[in-house]
Amino acid sequence: MLPMSVVHRLPQYYRWSAGLAGSRVEPYTLSESGNENDLIGLKLLSHNGAPAWDVMAVLKAALADIQLECALLEWEGEPCLFVQRVDECAATGRLKNQGVAIAETFSPADYG
Structure with missing residues (x-):
């Protein structure tokens, strides 16, 4: 059974580093033209160290169950x-269905 997990979407967009698709990413700014290969990153907030790697491997498997490709990287x-x-x-829908909480970033403007 998966322990209570919380993930957060990293604030930047990413792309595969040149020649290193699947093994290394690099951030880029939104002012650069995006394409269908742009990546988002999900970081685990609820666990640290070796247990975090184990939990993320379970989450990766949950995404693979619905044939959604992802990479688990440092x-x-x-x-x-x-x-x-x-x-x-x-x-994020699949992770929520697996009981994972998705942390949202809020700004003061959200509370108008």
């Missing part, structure tokens, strides 16, 4: 799942 010292931006809704 980003800034933490395990992160990277999925294509066009698959973001499907990925």
Whole structure:
């Protein structure tokens, strides 16, 4: 059984580093032209260290169950799942169905 998990969408968009598709990503700014291969990153907030890698492997398997491609990579010292931006809704929907909480970022303007 999967312990209570919380993931957060990283604030940037990513792309595969040149020649390293599937193994290394790099962030880019929205001012650059995006395409269908853009990636988003999901970071686990509820676990650290080795347990975080184990939980992320379970989450990756849950996405694979619905044939959604993703990569589990280290980003800034933490395990992160990277999925294509066009698959973001499907990925977060699947994770929510598995009992994973998706943390949202709110700004003061959201409370008008």
